[in-house]
Structures are given as structure tokens and as C-alpha cells.
Amino acid sequence: MKSDVLLKTDLPLKPFMRGKVRDIYDLGNELLMIATDRISAFDSVLPNGIPYKGKVLTGLSVFWFNFTRDIIENHLITANVDEFPDEIREYSGILEGRSMIVKKAERIDIECVVRGYISGSAWKEYREKGGVCEISLPKGLKESQKLPEPIFTPAIKSKTGHDINISEEKMADLIGNELTERLKRISLQIYEKAFDKANRNGIIIADSKFEFGISNGKPILIDELLTPDSSRFWSLEDYSPGRTQKSFDKQFVRNYLEKIKWNKEPPAPMLPDEIVKRTSQRYLEAYRRITGRDIIK
Structure with a gap:
């Protein structure tokens, strides 16, 4: 399961910002948002990630962005790596399932x-x-x-x-x-x-x-x-x-x-393997119940 965890990206693109969970790159008029498997709690990022978490976050966001378009427009342009610009499509192994190209907004x-x-x-x-x-x-x-x-x-x-x-x-x-x-x-x-x-x-x-x-x-x-x-x-x-x-x-x-x-001050403690596993299962179950699909093929 550990091999499925992505904690950080370092693509040769212009950095926009690195949040607690997402690595964001500047594509000019658009942004590339990558959801890693980092997890934060009490305003601290924990040292180990949660398998499949980034894919669950991206998949659910895409699902709900499409589901609520009749209420309000959103920033999603595409989450399909086949539609990404040529210069970043070569990183599809990293980006597949966990990234979106979005509009810039204030x-x-x-x-x-x-x-x-x-x-x-x-x-x-x-x-x-x-x-x-x-x-x-x-x-x-x-x-x-x-x-x-x-x-x-x-x-x-x-x-x-x-x-x-x-x-x-x-x-x-x-x-x-x-x-x-x-x-x-x-x-x-x-x-x-x-x-x-x-x-x-x-x-x-x-x-x-x-x-x-x-x-x-x-x-x-x-x-x-x-x-x-x-x-x-x-x-x-x-x-x-x-x-x-x-x-x-x-x-x-x-x-x-x-x-x-834990006193909630950095550095955050490592999570035991059992907590990591059960957290991943919860995220995957939320995705499955809401979308009717499975992340793990």
C-alpha cells in the first residue's frame, strides 16, 4: 500500500503554491492542481500519507463540480489527462486521477x-x-x-x-x-x-x-x-x-x-500503519458510496 502514496511532486513547471495537501503549478491562464496523499490535522501536515487519498479528493470534487453546475459555475476545466497540454501529459503517471486543470480566480x-x-x-x-x-x-x-x-x-x-x-x-x-x-x-x-x-x-x-x-x-x-x-x-x-x-x-x-x-504543535507524529489503512478504507468507501464506482480497479 505504501507504494501508492504520493507525498510531494516536483515537476519542472512554474510553482504557484504548495498547500497542506495540494501542489499547484502555474500554467499561465490556468492552474494545474495536484492532490497528493498528504493529510493534515490540527493545522499540521502529518509525516505519512494516506493511500489513494489524493485520487478520492479529486474524483469526488470532479463528481460534485459536475453535479452542481446547475447551481453555480466552478473552476474545473478538465481532469482528463488526455486533454492536458502536451508539455505536462508526459507526467500522466503522476497526474492520472489526482489532478485537475482549473481556471484562475481571485x-x-x-x-x-x-x-x-x-x-x-x-x-x-x-x-x-x-x-x-x-x-x-x-x-x-x-x-x-x-x-x-x-x-x-x-x-x-x-x-x-x-x-x-x-x-x-x-x-x-x-x-x-x-x-x-x-x-x-x-x-x-x-x-x-x-x-x-x-x-x-x-x-x-x-x-x-x-x-x-x-x-x-x-x-x-x-x-x-x-x-x-x-x-x-x-x-x-x-x-x-x-x-x-x-x-x-x-x-x-x-x-x-x-x-x-499530542500537543498539536509541529512536528506532527507518525500515524501507525493500522490508522493509515483504516483511514484509507474510509476515504475509498466514501467515494464508492457517493459515485457508485471504485478507485481501485
């Missing part, structure tokens, strides 16, 4: 989060304040309970890279009322359409994060979409409020790191 530096269930940082904030992002919620909610309706809880990145929940009013102060309302409406539409699709296939999308950019004067979806890295995917058949849920995302890794009481 990133909107706000994460648009939609929550249908109370979990994670929202659960913590709810217990402390009785609401999330200045949205009042009913009293007596249990951990992982379904909310009366999905809520929009935007966030920004702090200088240290941590997500900070903000109110809609704060978001409007940053980018204006009109764009705030538009992104909120679009985010809720995407979540609700994707939720119904995943639910029919045995997965609850508890929450998800959407990122937008401006292209030709209008907002488009960018980055990744509805993946186990940007969403909480729970097992519908095992769902029971009042506890942590069985998940098909990197929460499994977070739970392990909490259990070993």
Missing part, C-alpha cells in the same frame, strides 16, 4: 460553511454560548443532532492558520451585503442538493465547507468540493445522536491524535 478569503448537524467546533461553541456564529439554536441539543434546518456559519483564517467562526454581519463588513447573501444562498443550495444525493447512498453530510473566487466579475466555486477533507461524512445506518459518529473522513485521524494527547 479567491474570496472566507470559508462558507453549511451545517446540517451540530458537531465539531460548532458543538463546542453551542455548549459555551447556546448558538453558533451568533445564530441562536434550540436548547437541549445533543452532540451530532440534526438541526431544524441547515445553517450558514462562515469562517476566516487567523494568522496562525486556525479557522475562526464569524457572523454573517462580519462577513458582510468584509465583502459586502450583496455578495454575502449570494454566497449564503448558493452554499445552502449546494449543501441541500448534495445532502439528498449522499443520503440516498447511505452517507450523511453533516457539514461542509465551500470556497469561492471571482472570475470574469462573478463568483465561482473553487478549490475542492464535498470531499472527506472539506466535509463531515457519517454513516447513515450507524447514526445516533448524542455521541461521536462513525465517519468517512479525517475525523478518524483527529480522534486518534486526541487519544494519544
Whole structure:
């Protein structure tokens, strides 16, 4: 399984940026986004990767980008390496299944989060304040309970890279009322359409994060979409409020790191082989359930 792990690329192309998971190259008017098998938790990249993770992230993003085109345009041009420019097609052995060519866009530096269930940082904030992002919620909610309706809880990145929940009013102060309302409406539409699709296939999308950019004067979806890295995917058949849920995302890794009481400061610890294997299985299962296809042929 280790031979299937790609932790880093070093192509002879103009670098654009290297994120926690993706290596991005500048192709002029477009970008080449490569999803590696790196995994991050608590704002640190772990030393070992997760087999097939990059292919799951790319495959699911492509699936959802196509599924939501009726709601909003996105930055995907192609994920088919046969359609890539000649100068990069020679690297198809690396790129196949884990890369996309996308439009350039001016990133909107706000994460648009939609929550249908109370979990994670929202659960913590709810217990402390009785609401999330200045949205009042009913009293007596249990951990992982379904909310009366999905809520929009935007966030920004702090200088240290941590997500900070903000109110809609704060978001409007940053980018204006009109764009705030538009992104909120679009985010809720995407979540609700994707939720119904995943639910029919045995997965609850508890929450998800959407990122937008401006292209030709209008907002488009960018980055990744509805993946186990940007969403909480729970097992519908095992769902029971009042506890942590069985998940098909990197929460499994977070739970392990909490259990070993890592101080969440770099360097991050190595993951045991069993945790790596089971995390990979969760990502692959999420892909299979949602798309009806298998990554491993």
C-alpha cells in the first residue's frame, strides 16, 4: 500500500503554491492542481500519507463540480489527462486521477460553511454560548443532532492558520451585503442538493465547507468540493445522536491524535500503519458510496 502514496511532486513547471495537501503549478491562464496523499490535522501536515487519498479528493470534487453546475459555475476545466497540454501529459503517471486543470480566480478569503448537524467546533461553541456564529439554536441539543434546518456559519483564517467562526454581519463588513447573501444562498443550495444525493447512498453530510473566487466579475466555486477533507461524512445506518459518529473522513485521524494527547504543535507524529489503512478504507468507501464506482480497479 505504501507504494501508492504520493507525498510531494516536483515537476519542472512554474510553482504557484504548495498547500497542506495540494501542489499547484502555474500554467499561465490556468492552474494545474495536484492532490497528493498528504493529510493534515490540527493545522499540521502529518509525516505519512494516506493511500489513494489524493485520487478520492479529486474524483469526488470532479463528481460534485459536475453535479452542481446547475447551481453555480466552478473552476474545473478538465481532469482528463488526455486533454492536458502536451508539455505536462508526459507526467500522466503522476497526474492520472489526482489532478485537475482549473481556471484562475481571485479567491474570496472566507470559508462558507453549511451545517446540517451540530458537531465539531460548532458543538463546542453551542455548549459555551447556546448558538453558533451568533445564530441562536434550540436548547437541549445533543452532540451530532440534526438541526431544524441547515445553517450558514462562515469562517476566516487567523494568522496562525486556525479557522475562526464569524457572523454573517462580519462577513458582510468584509465583502459586502450583496455578495454575502449570494454566497449564503448558493452554499445552502449546494449543501441541500448534495445532502439528498449522499443520503440516498447511505452517507450523511453533516457539514461542509465551500470556497469561492471571482472570475470574469462573478463568483465561482473553487478549490475542492464535498470531499472527506472539506466535509463531515457519517454513516447513515450507524447514526445516533448524542455521541461521536462513525465517519468517512479525517475525523478518524483527529480522534486518534486526541487519544494519544499530542500537543498539536509541529512536528506532527507518525500515524501507525493500522490508522493509515483504516483511514484509507474510509476515504475509498466514501467515494464508492457517493459515485457508485471504485478507485481501485
